[in-house]
Amino acid sequence: xxxxxxxxxxxxxxxxxxxxxxxxxxxxxxxxxxxxxxxxxxxxxxxxxxxxxxxxxxxxxxxxxxxxxxxxxxxxxxxxxxxxxxxxxxxxxxxxxxxxxxxxxxxxxxxxxxxxxxxxxxxxxxxxxxxxxxxxxxxxxxx
Numbered sequence: 001x002x003x004x005x006x007x008x009x010x011x012x013x014x015x016x017x018x019x020x021x022x023x024x025x026x027x028x029x030x031x032x033x034x035x036x037x038x039x040x041x042x043x044x045x046x047x048x049x050x051x052x053x054x055x056x057x058x059x060x061x062x063x064x065x066x067x068x069x070x071x072x073x074x075x076x077x078x079x080x081x082x083x084x085x086x087x088x089x090x091x092x093x094x095x096x097x098x099x100x101x102x103x104x105x106x107x108x109x110x111x112x113x114x115x116x117x118x119x120x121x122x123x124x125x126x127x128x129x130x131x132x133x134x135x136x137x138x139x140x141x142x143x
Contacts, residue, residue, distance in 0.1 A: 021046040021071050022143040028057050030065065031135045046071055064095040071142060084111040088142060096125045096134065115142040
């Protein structure tokens, strides 16, 4: 019994530790009235099948855009529609000249649905009577 249990346990631990969720962020664009700026594509591995990790999406002297992404699944015995649901929760933080704003967005993907989404968030940055509207757009994909 013990000789069969130990290899089975080691195989299970190896499979769980190697299971990773890939998160790909593409087409990062920060748009303001004065123009738009393009960010680079980012890819990250989330530890385990579910997990969260902070990622810097764009950074320069004026703007810093970072996000914390969490992938989770939903298991409910009562509703079959939610049985295969995967949730992508994103906490986005935009710093403009030291001022910080944040947003929380959640996307839900059901069953065999393609796990790609477009994100678009608007931020208002106030400094005295000067108000700036900054729009952030990007596409995310879970593999």
